[in-house]
Amino acid sequence: MKMKQISPYSLILILVILLMRDCRKEKSSYDPKSQKTETIYSQKPWIPSKPFEIIQNPKTLIWFYGIKDTSNIKPYKEVKLEKDSVILYTDEFTKLGINKNYLLLFPEADKLISFDLCNSELELNLLDINGKVFQKNYQIDLDSYKYRYTNNIFSVERINKVISRRLHIEPILSYQFRPFNNFHDLTLSLKFKTKAFNYEIGLNSSYYPSISKKIHKDLLLGISYNF
Numbered sequence: 001m002k003m004k005q006i007s008p009y010s011l012i013l014i015l016v017i018l019l020m021r022d023c024r025k026e027k028s029s030y031d032p033k034s035q036k037t038e039t040i041y042s043q044k045p046w047i048p049s050k051p052f053e054i055i056q057n058p059k060t061l062i063w064f065y066g067i068k069d070t071s072n073i074k075p076y077k078e079v080k081l082e083k084d085s086v087i088l089y090t091d092e093f094t095k096l097g098i099n100k101n102y103l104l105l106f107p108e109a110d111k112l113i114s115f116d117l118c119n120s121e122l123e124l125n126l127l128d129i130n131g132k133v134f135q136k137n138y139q140i141d142l143d144s145y146k147y148r149y150t151n152n153i154f155s156v157e158r159i160n161k162v163i164s165r166r167l168h169i170e171p172i173l174s175y176q177f178r179p180f181n182n183f184h185d186l187t188l189s190l191k192f193k194t195k196a197f198n199y200e201i202g203l204n205s206s207y208y209p210s211i212s213k214k215i216h217k218d219l220l221l222g223i224s225y226n227f
Contacts, residue, residue, distance in 0.1 A: 052148055052155035058136040059121075067133060109151050122147070143195055168193040172202070183208050189220055198224045 067073065074096070078089040085097040110126040113133070117123075122138045138154060140147060145156045169192055176185040189202020200222035207215050 049148055049150055051150050051153045052157040054156045056138060056147075056154050056156050058154070059139045060135075060137040062135040062137075064133045064135070106151055124149075172200075181208070182210055187220055189222075196226055198222075198226065200224075 074088070074090060076088040076090055076096075080087045080089070081100075082097075084100050086100060086103070088096045088098070090096075108129065110128050112124065113127055114125045115123060119142055120140060122140050124136045124138075125133065126136065127133055136154075138147075143159075145158055148155050148157075169190060172187070172189050172191055174185075174187045174189075176187070177183070184207040186205045187202055189200050189204075192199040192201075200220065202220045204218050204220040205215055206218070
C-alpha cells in the first residue's frame with residue numbers, strides 16, 4: 001500500500017499554523033501592565049561601563065530659558081552640612097537631606113530628568129551642574145547598533161551582522177476584494193521581514209466569477225522593498 005504524498009500546500013499550511021502559535025506565545029510574554037519588580041541587594045561593587053569606541057554627537061542640542069513648571073523648584077531658606085549629608089531647610093520643621101555621595105560621585109555628570117525613545121530617535125532632557133536645563137537629541141538605529149550613555153558620553157557599537165540581519169517572521173491572513181471586476185483573493189502566508197526587503201511565501205485561493213466559477217489555488221511568492 002503506497003503512502004499518500006503530502007502536497008506542498010499542506011506543508012505550508014502546517015508551517016504557518018505552527019509559526020502563528022509561536023508568535024502568539026512570544027507576543028504574550030511581554031506585558032508592561034503586569035510587570036513586577038524584584039529587588040536584589042548585590043554584595044559586589046558596581047563597575048561603571050566604559051564607552052564604546054565610536055562616540056556619537058547629538059543631532060541637536062537645545063538650551064532652555066528657565067523652567068515653565070515652577071512646582072519642581074523648592075525655595076530653601078538655609079543649607080547646612082551635617083555629618084555625611086547636605087540638609088536643605090524650607091522652614092524650621094521641614095528639611096531635605098541629600099547624601100554627600102550624591103554630589104561627590106560623578107560630579108560633572110548631568111542629571112537625567114526625562115527621556116523619550118522611539119525606533120529612530122532618543123531625546124534626553126538633562127540638568128547640568130549650573131542648574132540649566134537642556135535637551136540632547138540623538139538619531140539612532142536600534143536594528144543595527146547598540147548604545148551606551150556613560151558620564152555624559154553617548155557611544156555606539158554596531159551589532160553583529162548575523163544578528164542585525166536576522167529575519168523577523170510574521171504570519172499573515174488576508175482577504176482582498178476588487179469590486180470593479182468582482183475578484184476575491186484569500187491568502188495565508190509567511191512574511192520574512194528584513195531591514196530593506198520583505199519576502200513572502202504562502203497559499204492563495206482566488207475566486208473570479210466573471211472568468212471562472214471555480215475556486216483556484218496557487219502558491220504565492222512575493223518580494224517588497226521598504227523605503
